[in-house]
Amino acid sequence: MKHEAVSHLITDKNGIYIDATLGYGGHTRQILADTTEDSQVYAIDKDIEAIEFNQKELIKREEVYP
Known part of the structure; x- marks a missing residue:
């Protein structure tokens, strides 16, 4: 389901x-998977627990910064 939803949003793989x-x-991970290294993906949330979780998980990718 994630891939289907995200695939409709990606209009430029470098966007x-x-x-x-x-x-x-x-x-967010699906957007990163469906775009190139030249794209920019910003992810925000008001839930501090979600942010802390993702700082641990998404930071494993070298191109992701907290």
């Missing part, structure tokens, strides 16, 4: 994308 509901990062 800039914002995930304003980061949650546990599922859609």
Whole structure:
């Protein structure tokens, strides 16, 4: 389901994308998977637990910064 939802949003594999509901990062990870290293993906959330979880999980990718 994530791939289907995200595939409709990706209009440019080198584009800039914002995930304003980061949650546990599922859609953000799918956006990262479906775009190139030249894209920019910004993910935000008001839930500090979600942010802390993703800082541990997404930071494993060298191109992801907290």
